[in-house]
Amino acid sequence: MKTYEVGNVRYDGKVCFLIRRTEDASICVYPTKYLKHKTTSNRSPNTVKRIAFSLSYFMGYLKEQGRQFEDVYEMTYSAQMEFFQNFLYWVKGGKHISGEVRKIPDNGTCNAYLHDVFGFYQFLEMEYEQFGSLLVLSDKTISYTNAIGVRKTKLCRSFDGYLNAVSSKGRTIERKNIIVLLDACTNCRDQLLLLLLAETGFRIGELLGVRYVEDIDYQRCRIRVEPRVDNENEVRAKYEEDRWAKVSKDTFDILLFYYAKYRKLLRESEYLFITLSGEHAGQALTEDAVNAMLRRLQKKTQIKVTSHMLRHYFANERRKNGWSLELISQALGHRNLQTTINYLNISNEELVEASEELLYGIFQLRHRRD
Incomplete structure (x- = not known):
């Protein structure tokens, strides 16, 4: 015990x-x-x-x-x-x-x-x-890049006896598997939740805090993360910074269909995602409820899925579409570019090619100056 x-x-x-x-x-x-x-x-x-x-x-x-x-x-x-x-x-x-x-x-x-x-x-x-x-904590100065790309330094106390930890690449999910999961959903709310996680890159706590009157731009099909500390479902944005994400027309149509189908329940809450049945019907959806839903989908389809995997999917899809690393980092709400790099499926060969291109560019610049 x-x-x-x-x-x-x-x-x-x-x-x-x-x-x-x-x-x-x-x-x-x-x-x-x-x-x-x-x-x-x-x-x-x-x-x-x-x-x-x-x-x-x-x-x-x-x-x-x-x-x-x-x-x-x-x-x-x-x-x-x-x-x-x-x-x-x-x-x-x-x-x-x-x-x-x-x-x-x-x-x-x-x-x-x-x-x-x-x-x-x-x-x-x-x-x-x-x-x-x-005595084992020593003062050290570390450097980091903030959300807008400015390099800063701060003093912190550090321990030199930690275990060696390997930085692992986060696991993503394939588009075809997302489609299977969408087909396995029992209602349009769960479908909308999966689609918005994949299309916005929001953390699950950020998405569950979205309020459908204040945080959605219906004219331009956008959704906002607004940091709050008083959410009914106790979710919280990680940082005190708001940001917007564009949503596809097809997904926004599903959002409007969701509104129409559950209009009466939604009137009882200000949150976009609510519980649809039972004694808590109409209340803001919780992270525990979402995780339980994802486990049911996994059991039904044999496809591993977490909200974080859908966040990784967002990052890798934007990279394929030519977004810069800095732009992906801002969209994800990261404060460190290295965190964003860990989200991306970049091979060693690509890293070598990028390094070679950088060195070649530096050489050309110096050659022109000479």
Whole structure:
């Protein structure tokens, strides 16, 4: 049985996460205060939930080691390094998961758990004077490209003991498989959802937050991502930036047909995507409901599909149509061009050819100057 469990309560219109001891249901004060801090800082519920589970895993590791949070500050540099690296191997071995069936996390996931733990420790250091600083975190300056392509630098605290993580190419989906999935849908709402994910490149949380009066340009067949923190279904745009996406005429016709078919239900909500039946009919559709629908489609068609795969499909289709990397990145709402590159199915041969073309262009420019 798990030593700690993650729970949530609704307070002042927001979902607040907490961590409890399973033996007596008592609340763990420091971690729960940190989670409240993240919520009041307008971090998305999914992000805070992820952090909550990361901390609960680390707390289970601490209990196995007979340690408390503050004990780490008493360790030497080498002892801290060993302690945190052992946590990585602990979760890598699946010891954070209860039950017989264990899905072993990859190195990147393990590192993400520890990154969340370090965020908690830095909160403790700023909130409570009695805590010092972790010796294993060093100050480093990193460079990044923002959403409009401007190169910037910032100071951050870094850990040198993470596991080696391979950056993997995200999985996309073929057009023919999308057609099969569309045919397998039981209603036009699900068809519209799949089509808009594939045509806009929006994240599922962004699309489920679309409001059909405010965020749709009916004259020019466009849909907008508008960052909000008060969505009924608790979805959230990743960044505080709005952007528009063009929708094909055929898909917009399906959208209008969807309006006509479910007009009465839609009048009860301001959201484009709603629940169509049951006790929650007319309420904003949730991410859990969409994921359940996609799993049903996969079981019915034997075709693997996720909202993120459709986002990758959007990126690769735009690349085939000649969009620049920067334009695709802006359409996806990425802040780093490398993230966009990881979405694209670019072969090593293409990268070599691009490098050769760049070098040839530089040579020609220098030759003309000479």
